[in-house]
Amino acid sequence: MALVENIQSNEARISEAMPGDYFALLKPRVMSLVVFTAFVGMMLAPGSINPLIALIAILAIAVGGGASGALNMWYDADIDAVMTRTKKRPIPAGRIAGGEALAFGLVLSVFSVLTLGTLTNWVAGGLLAFTIFFYAVIYTMWLKRSTPQNIVIGGAAGAFPPMIGWAAVTGGISLESVVLFLIIFLWTPPHFWALALFKLRDYDMAKVPMLPNVAGERHTKLQIVAYSLVLAVVAVSPWPLGLAGPVYGAVSILLGLNFLRHAIAVWRMPDGDATMVPAKKLFGFSLVYLASLFSVLLGEALVMKVLAG
Amino acid sequence: MAENKQDTVEMTDAQKKAQRRRSVALGLVLAAFVVIIYVGSWAKMGASLFDRSL
Numbered sequence: 001m002a003l004v005e006n007i008q009s010n011e012a013r014i015s016e017a018m019p020g021d022y023f024a025l026l027k028p029r030v031m032s033l034v035v036f037t038a039f040v041g042m043m044l045a046p047g048s049i050n051p052l053i054a055l056i057a058i059l060a061i062a063v064g065g066g067a068s069g070a071l072n073m074w075y076d077a078d079i080d081a082v083m084t085r086t087k088k089r090p091i092p093a094g095r096i097a098g099g100e101a102l103a104f105g106l107v108l109s110v111f112s113v114l115t116l117g118t119l120t121n122w123v124a125g126g127l128l129a130f131t132i133f134f135y136a137v138i139y140t141m142w143l144k145r146s147t148p149q150n151i152v153i154g155g156a157a158g159a160f161p162p163m164i165g166w167a168a169v170t171g172g173i174s175l176e177s178v179v180l181f182l183i184i185f186l187w188t189p190p191h192f193w194a195l196a197l198f199k200l201r202d203y204d205m206a207k208v209p210m211l212p213n214v215a216g217e218r219h220t221k222l223q224i225v226a227y228s229l230v231l232a233v234v235a236v237s238p239w240p241l242g243l244a245g246p247v248y249g250a251v252s253i254l255l256g257l258n259f260l261r262h263a264i265a266v267w268r269m270p271d272g273d274a275t276m277v278p279a280k281k282l283f284g285f286s287l288v289y290l291a292s293l294f295s296v297l298l299g300e301a302l303v304m305k306v307l308a309g
Numbered sequence: 310m311a312e313n314k315q316d317t318v319e320m321t322d323a324q325k326k327a328q329r330r331r332s333v334a335l336g337l338v339l340a341a342f343v344v345i346i347y348v349g350s351w352a353k354m355g356a357s358l359f360d361r362s363l
Binding site for chain 2: 015
């Protein structure tokens with residue numbers, strides 16, 4: 001009788017969640033970026049790694065990244081429910097209960113870290129554990145709701161994967177892997193602030209203090225230009241550091257100039273612009289920018305490995 | 310008997326289908342994990358895995 005009452009009051013329920021709903025908790029689109037950048041970090045690292053171990057390491061990094069996404073969705077379900085971009089996620093849509101997502105995220109976190117640490121080394125395993133902690137606790141539970149600089153500091157979580165891939169091969173951290181980290185770290189603010197500009201009302205409704213709805217559009221646009229400028233310079237640095245060749249150098253300069261052009265277009269956009277076309281263009285280009293940089297890095301590294309025999 | 314019936318809940322077809330699919334997925338993931346750990350251990354330790362005194 002009690003059970004039936006609980007069901008009627010919606011406190012207990014029988015899940016209708018499909019495996020695909022659990023997969024959605026892993027944020028597959030973010031996971032694809034994590035996999036790709038971690039793989040590039042692995043390929044650029046000096047030294048060698050058994051291909052099977054490399055494959056498992058990438059899988060562990062992907063699952064660890066996904067687990068942090070599940071923990072983020074568990075904690076942010078209230079915010080996700082009011083934002084158009086996120087309200088169809090499994091928890092706000094009612095397909096998965098918060099507690100299930102929490103357990104799912106915790107179990108995958110533990111298993112991914114143990115697998116990576118055991119099969120590669122504990123620097124890589126430790127970095128993955130720190131990444132999950134940083135994203136789930138530092139960013140999601142603390143920064144996201146408390147400061148408009150949330151995405152600046154929290155962006156570090158998304159920037160760690162190439163360092164983890166590098167560490168899986170070398171067992172350490174070096175200037176080169178920090179540069180790969182910095183490229184993603186500096187890319188994150190203009191990427192997310194461009195999104196926040198045209199989703200400003202969403203963040204406002206969810207009471208998330210993003211830069212545009214706290215400091216205003218003008219200040220955000222200036223910050224976008226400033227970060228884009230630093231990003232464009234830092235993104236070229238793998239070339240002089242010897243981590244990449246002249247092809248990467250030329251491509252990174254051209255892409256950086258294009259990024260700056262888009263950022264300046266956003267800066268020139270009148271405040272209160274209803275369509276926000278330049279912001280949408282910057283957001284779209286930023287994805288192409290990062291994917292292109294890491295693709296060229298990967299391409300050059302593979303060519304060098306083939307030439308080296 | 311009637312009391313016992315009150316304590317159980319009859320699942321709908323959608324709930325049964327979802328439960329079956331989750332069970333299959335969990336089974337596949339666990340089997341994959343076992344294979345991954347086996348293959349990974351073999352790749353990490355290689356021949357030394359079998360080169361040990363009894």
